[in-house]
Amino acid sequence: MTNPSDGRGKLLFTPGPLTTSRAVKEAMLQDLGSRDTAFIDTVRRIRQRLLTLAGVSQERGYEALLMQGSGTFGLEAVVSSTVPRGGRLLVLVNGAYGERIVQMTGVLGIDTRVVRYAENTPLDVAEVRQVLAEDPAITNVSAVHCETTTGLLNPVEELGAVVREAGRYFFVDAMSSFGAIPLDLEAACIDFLVTSANKCLEGVPGFSIVLARREALLATEGAARALSLDVQAQWRGLEANGQFRFTPPTHTILALEQALQELEKEGGMAGRAARYRANHAALIDGMRRLGFQVYLRPEHQSYIITSFHYPDDPRFSFGVFYERLNEKGLVIYPGKLTHADCFRIGTIGQIFTQDVERLVAAVGQVLEEMGVSMAAPSPASSS
Numbered sequence: 001m002t003n004p005s006d007g008r009g010k011l012l013f014t015p016g017p018l019t020t021s022r023a024v025k026e027a028m029l030q031d032l033g034s035r036d037t038a039f040i041d042t043v044r045r046i047r048q049r050l051l052t053l054a055g056v057s058q059e060r061g062y063e064a065l066l067m068q069g070s071g072t073f074g075l076e077a078v079v080s081s082t083v084p085r086g087g088r089l090l091v092l093v094n095g096a097y098g099e100r101i102v103q104m105t106g107v108l109g110i111d112t113r114v115v116r117y118a119e120n121t122p123l124d125v126a127e128v129r130q131v132l133a134e135d136p137a138i139t140n141v142s143a144v145h146c147e148t149t150t151g152l153l154n155p156v157e158e159l160g161a162v163v164r165e166a167g168r169y170f171f172v173d174a175m176s177s178f179g180a181i182p183l184d185l186e187a188a189c190i191d192f193l194v195t196s197a198n199k200c201l202e203g204v205p206g207f208s209i210v211l212a213r214r215e216a217l218l219a220t221e222g223a224a225r226a227l228s229l230d231v232q233a234q235w236r237g238l239e240a241n242g243q244f245r246f247t248p249p250t251h252t253i254l255a256l257e258q259a260l261q262e263l264e265k266e267g268g269m270a271g272r273a274a275r276y277r278a279n280h281a282a283l284i285d286g287m288r289r290l291g292f293q294v295y296l297r298p299e300h301q302s303y304i305i306t307s308f309h310y311p312d313d314p315r316f317s318f319g320v321f322y323e324r325l326n327e328k329g330l331v332i333y334p335g336k337l338t339h340a341d342c343f344r345i346g347t348i349g350q351i352f353t354q355d356v357e358r359l360v361a362a363v364g365q366v367l368e369e370m371g372v373s374m375a376a377p378s379p380a381s382s383s
């Protein structure tokens, strides 16, 4: 506990796990059996709440299920159990998380077509339309909503329309966006969406969330390549008796219910979006004043996480920079780019503009201690 100002402990300016509220952590101080009716009721309420957040419902043909493990387990569950045997997955890539889906298909032996874009460039909807027209073997398409590698936002609504029109199934990795960037599942023609408990929903790590269009979910019969990651079987289990097939992460599920109540109190996705947007604006403003350059163009940049170029000074060392900030209870994140030296700062989780301002002040102080000189501040941008 190194944050002297308010006793919240370290503040995480990362892509997750994130800073959570005290009430979310306290919700876990209870041992419930997996067959306890109070627990089963909680799971049922959470599944309904998640559909409401996504703008859909069971009546309108959508289902929500929870899958043990981190976000990647949810992605691998969808990849391994929704691409039909003999099907082909078109993977759209413009960052490390898109590449991770390619890696999964390699391990699983799923036939794949990969279309790659530079890490600073959004997915190209017109090209996807063309690829789908030329390649009838493609059965499913995957895209990442917010590419957390850079913070870039991909045009999933437009992509969804093109994929649906071409009669293929559309899968979106919305891990770092769901809960904070409004997305209507039906309007975006999304068949499967994966997010996790511990990003913008502000729960704690332990499971991922799969939202699915029921018809698409039913059509996956026989596609599963793993027992524990079978999304249709997981859903059938929950529907049958409200229970998980294997030990559920009971404590972290209790934490998510509290987190969802807090999200509602904040004004839902719109309210959360407003706070994160303000965090991001404070960050960009402060870091520009210090002389930092943002990696992405403002029109592609989300308010989730931001990549900054390293200062152009040999006295800068990311390791030292990170450690000095960490000692002050402020945790940032290394870059993950292939062609540029960047670090990342997240603006999501239980953090507020005054926390961001504190971080910016600490960044200025650490640079001074390191003797790093910055280029002249960049002119104010239109963002």
Ligand SMILES: *Cc1c(COP(=O)(O)O)cnc(C)c1O
Pocket (backbone or CB within 6 Å): 015, 016, 070, 071, 072, 073, 097, 144, 146, 147, 148, 173, 174, 175, 176, 196
């Ligand atoms: C965080 C993240 C993941 C991976 O989630 P884990 O919980 O670390 O497994 C996948 N995709 C995106 C876009 C993410 O931001």
